[in-house]
Amino acid sequence: MPQLEISDLITAVDPESGRRLPVRRAEAVELLRADGDLRAARLVAELPADRDGVLDPDAVDRLLIRVHTELQRLSEELRIGRRLVHLIGPLSTAIRATGHPGPFRLVDIGCGLGFLVRWLAATGALGPDVELVGVDLNAALVGEADRLARAERLDCRFVHGNAFALPEAATVYVSTGVLHHFPEPALAEFFRAQGESPAMAFCHYDIAATGLAPIGAWVFHRARMRHPVGRHDGVASARRAHGDESLLRAAAAAPGMRPLLYEPRRVANPFCTTLRPVLGVRPHLEAPLRQALGQASRRLLDAEQFARVAR
Ligand SMILES: C[S@@+](CC[C@H](N)C(=O)[O-])C[C@H]1O[C@@H](n2cnc3c(N)ncnc32)[C@H](O)[C@@H]1O
Structure with a gap:
């Protein structure tokens, strides 16, 4: 049974400083696929990312x-x-x-x-x-x-x-x-x-x-x-x-x-x-x-x- 939460995967923070870290869309998609959750993988694949494949932080915040x-x-x-x-x-x-x-x-x-x-x-x-x-x-x-x-x-x-x-x-x-x-x-x-x-x-x-x-x-x-x-x-x-x-x-x-x-x-x-x-x-x-x-x-x-x- 898939257990990963999308909101945990699309954002990352340094727990010491609270500084935001870049999240690669492909990595989040891959984790969800490996969890057997193709629907969630599709939802993340549709999120906007820059040319390097890093998820758009503003779009993630709005979401x-x-x-x-x-x-x-x-x-x-x-x-x-x-x-x-x-x-x-x-x-x-x-x-x-x-x-x-x-x-x-x-x-x-x-x-x-x-x-x-x-x-x-x-x-x-x-x-x-x-x-x-x-x-x-x-x-x-x-x-x-x-x-x-x-x-x-x-x-x-x-x-x-x-x-x-x-x-x-x-x-x-x-x-x-x-x-x-x-x-x-x-x-x-x-x-x-x-x-x-x-x-x-x-x-x-x-x-x-x-x-x-x-x-x-x-x-x-x-x-x-x-x-x-x-x-x-x-x-x-x-x-x-x-x-x-x-x-x-x-x-x-x-x-x-x-x-x-x-x-x-x-x-x-x-x-x-x-x-x-x-x-x-x-x-x-x-x-x-x-x-x-x-x-x-x-x-x-x-x-x-x-x-x-x-x-
Ligand atoms: C699902 S949210 C909980 C939302 C909220 N409690 C509610 O009921 O709507 C979990 C939150 O815990 C925060 N979090 C986890 N560990 C934390 C820590 N040590 N200090 C501050 N925030 C933390 C994460 O940033 C995340 O936003």
Whole structure:
């Protein structure tokens, strides 16, 4: 089953500097062909390139902004802001209760067009004293996020660059729809960087890897997305989503964090589960977090509890 996403192949960035790198159209086409995805290979072959076969960066930016604009419908439909607040609200109560000096800074890694950060800023759902920052390696997406936030006069910030190279430390790292972009070894690195930072916790939402996910993604992307690249990548993302076990294993690479899954397989109805988060919290925060979550804490499982229910 083809799993590569077109949007990952048509753009490349130096992760240290955030500098854009040239992408040869023929190389992207070849990777897609080798993945057995001739339709995606045709879509990329139609993109404009210069005389040396390097993809036109402006055309690629326009395409990515268009696809991500459509993708915001998914975030709205799945009420991603509310889902995050359901966990980050109690987590911020726990962090404050254990004497964190502040400021409380939430950093959205790979924020794209910044839907989540802009939603949090527009609703004030986490309270006025939470600093909201979106970071992305892609300059075009984060630039558009910044433009939209300014147009709406929102109290939040967008930064172009690597989320792990910010001058100010995050209190909590979050993300939506980012984890499946990393193969397993890189995923462990992603979590390790957060454990090694001064952050108190992370909470990353991604597609739940259920048997129904690729069909659900196909239906949704046919119904709500127009661009063939967005439709293609939506289904590819669902196919490559990490399973619960892989997420827990990778999150365990974060030093000094307790890896936890919220509403994993067997705890949630597979017909309703679309996105579910993996969390990591500093050990002293687990008890106050569970207390702040109340009844919902029964759906927050550590590796041992998960192994028992998944058996
Ligand atoms: C599919 S997009 C996610 C879009 C967005 N979260 C949403 O829900 O629409 C994944 C993004 O993660 C960004 N990314 C990956 N690693 C990153 C890092 N270490 N720092 C900042 N951005 C990163 C990529 O540039 C890419 O734009």
